[in-house]
Amino acid sequence: MDSLRPELIDFHGVSMSHYFTDNWENVQNFQARPDDILIATYPKAGTTWVSYILDMLYFGQTANERLTSIPIYDRVPFLEICLPSMDTGKDQADKLTTSPRLIKTHFPVQFVPKSFWEQNCRVVYVARNAKDNLVSYYHFNRMNNVQPVPGDWSTFFQSFMEGKMVFGSWYDHVNGWWKKKQAHSKLHYMFYEDMIEDTGREIDKLCSFLGLSPSVEEKEKVAGGAQFDNMKKNSMANYSTLPVMDFKISPFMRKGKVGDWKSHFTVAQNEEFDEDYKKKMKDTTLKFRNEI
Numbered sequence: 001m002d003s004l005r006p007e008l009i010d011f012h013g014v015s016m017s018h019y020f021t022d023n024w025e026n027v028q029n030f031q032a033r034p035d036d037i038l039i040a041t042y043p044k045a046g047t048t049w050v051s052y053i054l055d056m057l058y059f060g061q062t063a064n065e066r067l068t069s070i071p072i073y074d075r076v077p078f079l080e081i082c083l084p085s086m087d088t089g090k091d092q093a094d095k096l097t098t099s100p101r102l103i104k105t106h107f108p109v110q111f112v113p114k115s116f117w118e119q120n121c122r123v124v125y126v127a128r129n130a131k132d133n134l135v136s137y138y139h140f141n142r143m144n145n146v147q148p149v150p151g152d153w154s155t156f157f158q159s160f161m162e163g164k165m166v167f168g169s170w171y172d173h174v175n176g177w178w179k180k181k182q183a184h185s186k187l188h189y190m191f192y193e194d195m196i197e198d199t200g201r202e203i204d205k206l207c208s209f210l211g212l213s214p215s216v217e218e219k220e221k222v223a224g225g226a227q228f229d230n231m232k233k234n235s236m237a238n239y240s241t242l243p244v245m246d247f248k249i250s251p252f253m254r255k256g257k258v259g260d261w262k263s264h265f266t267v268a269q270n271e272e273f274d275e276d277y278k279k280k281m282k283d284t285t286l287k288f289r290n291e292i
């Protein structure tokens with residue numbers, strides 16, 4: 001499996017792995033439809049959680065078989081993925097028969113195929129505080145054999161601050177999408193920490209953005225199904241069906257918490273990180289919560 005692990009490459013100024021650039025031309029030419037919904041995130045910000053919620057909101061009532069037999073990564077294709085002996089994400093998205101189509105991307109905003117903007121699609125962006133995002137990404141790279149070798153914790157910690165991660169700098173990603181929100185009114189920018197604090201409230205906001213009005217019972221069903229413990233034991237949501245991931249090293253549904261960074265960062269690392277963070281985030285109005 002180790003032979004699958006890619007090197008980081010510089011792609012149009014962003015660190016990437018070839019698994020997400022090999023299909024570049026086709027992905028750039030993807031034809032979005034006006035009712036497509038794009039779920040965009042930096043890796044490990046809560047993509048699967050929000051994908052699962054959206055999928056349940058749209059299809060939870062009508063399509064029981066979908067929930068029990070199709071893994072979330074097939075229900076919500078990952079647009080730019082291109083792995084050996086698998087359909088590309090772009091082909092999977094083309095083959096979707098649902099309406100709307102739910103499509104996932106980790107691209108920084110400037111890489112998103114232009115048809116999504118031309119078609120004025122709805123976009124849901126989820127952001128997570130940098131410290132927890134970094135910790136989650138570290139464990140993910142340890143267990144996922146199609147991610148670069150993470151190295152030890154302190155190496156990974158430095159690389160994160162330098163933006164040397166697949167999909168580039170966290171700082172550029174969250175800020176790039178935040179800026180886009182000013183220009184594209186159909187972009188709902190949400191935070192992992194808010195979801196943890198009050199999932200029901202965030203589902204309400206999502207529904208109002210999407211123009212959905214589920215009943216109280218439906219909403220409760222969605223919120224219940226999307227609870228961490230329920231998703232963790234749901235083989236259609238927890239990625240246990242994907243052989244490139246080694247759950248013996250770390251499970252995909254790992255902790256699901258705000259503030260786990262405290263059990264990883266040393267005091268010195270925390271000071272270094274905060275200092276660097278202030279510089280990188282000095283020009284933005286974007287605010288994160290490292291604890292709740």
Ligand code: A3P
Pocket residue numbers: 041042043044045046047048049132135136137139226227228229231252253254255256257260
């Ligand atoms: P941790 O590694 O901190 O546990 P993504 O889906 O973008 O890859 O993000 C994965 C992260 O979201 C993991 O974080 C995972 O545990 C967390 N997550 C997934 N489903 C969740 C849920 N229902 N509630 C809380 N966190 C969830």
